[in-house]
Amino acid sequence: xxxxxxxxxxxxxxxxxxxxxxxxxxxxxxxxxxxxxxxxxxxxxxxxxxxxxxxxxxxxxxxxxxxxxxxxxxxxxxxxxxxxxxx
Numbered sequence: 445x446x447x448x449x450x451x452x453x454x455x456x457x458x459x460x461x462x463x464x465x466x467x468x469x470x471x472x473x474x475x476x477x478x479x480x481x482x483x484x485x486x487x488x489x490x491x492x493x494x495x496x497x498x499x500x501x502x503x504x505x506x507x508x509x510x511x512x513x514x515x516x517x518x519x520x521x522x523x524x525x526x527x528x529x530x531x
Contacts, residue, residue: 461527463508469500 475481482497 461506463506465505466502467505468502469498471500 469483471480471482476484477495480495480497483500484495485498487494487496
């Protein structure tokens with residue numbers, strides 16, 4: 445089950461995503477609830493649907509420098525191909 449889905453678009457209409465595109469998960473300003481002044485995750489524990497704080501933080505798409513624990517290149521290539529136009 446996915447934790448998050450992000451749809452990226454390029455305002456120029458190009459299918460390419462810029463190198464080092466930074467996306468950051470942050471708390472809302474103002475927060476959606478004063479009880480949770482943080483990024484929140486809602487658990488699928490119906491009927492309660494418990495909200496919990498998560499740390500958030502940045503991640504990069506198409507990085508120029510890979511971290512020390514990257515996604516396997518073959519796996520990442522498959523994911524990137526999902527977002528390229530196919531004939």
